Amino acid sequence: MATPVIRVDNVGIRFRRNRGGRRNFKDLFSNRDRRSRPGEFWAFRNVSFDVQAGEAIGVVGRNGQGKSTLLKLVAGVVLPDEGRVEVNGGVAPLIEITGGFVNDLTVRDNVYLTAGLHGMTRHEIEDRFDEIIDFAEIGDFIDTPYKHLSSGMKVRIAFSVISMLDEPIILVDEVLAVGDRGFKEKCYRRIEEMLAGGRTLFFVSHNEKDLRRFCTRGLYLDKGKLQLDGPIADVLDRYNAEYHR
Incomplete structure (x- = not known):
């Protein structure tokens, strides 16, 4: 085995x-x-x-x-x-995913900081930056201080960054409790794509349907x-x- x-x-x-x-x-x-x-x-x-x-x-x-x-x-x-x-x-840890973001930094700076802390090189972040922002649907706010985002927007950008990691193991802990229905479904499709690619999922949830x-x-x-x-x-x-x- x-x-x-x-x-x-x-x-x-x-x-x-x-x-x-x-x-x-x-x-x-x-x-x-x-x-x-x-x-x-x-x-x-x-x-x-x-x-x-x-x-x-x-x-x-x-x-x-x-x-x-x-x-x-x-x-x-x-x-x-x-x-x-x-x-x-x-591991790609979708656990308390907004916790590592710095309130006084802009969204742009937080993307570089958080992705870098999770092992992405600056070149990799630059290559995926537009994709991260497009997925999160917050293109008008990339130079806005993170602290001014709504809770839903914070979850969007955090999920987008972490889900771009190429790690083989995904850890998920009720991170989609905040957000509108359309974005949740978008995140679910992203998780399904990751699973279809052979990734391993470890998922904590109270949502039986999920x-x-x-x-x-x-x-x-x-x-x-x-x-x-x-x-x-x-x-x-x-x-x-x-x-x-």
């Missing part, structure tokens, strides 16, 4: 309630035992799965079950407290565990049955 593009091996991650987030930097080098301390809880534990190149995986579960955290582990933004995450290939549209396989997280790994239809049926009972 081919080497997985994503391997999650017996992974666990914990948080602190009393600090509202992850452990601090000092804690990374102390208290490395696996016992939970006062105020700590495990978001999930003993989670294992492999993803092969070209698969489209949907992650489902109730709020607070670690879906977005799992995506951030794959992206390398968060480190596990237990186990190991291996990613063989670059999950069925893009994904063939599902992961169901609940009560700190991976409850089911299987065909997306089976995973959604199990999730809906348990969520609504």
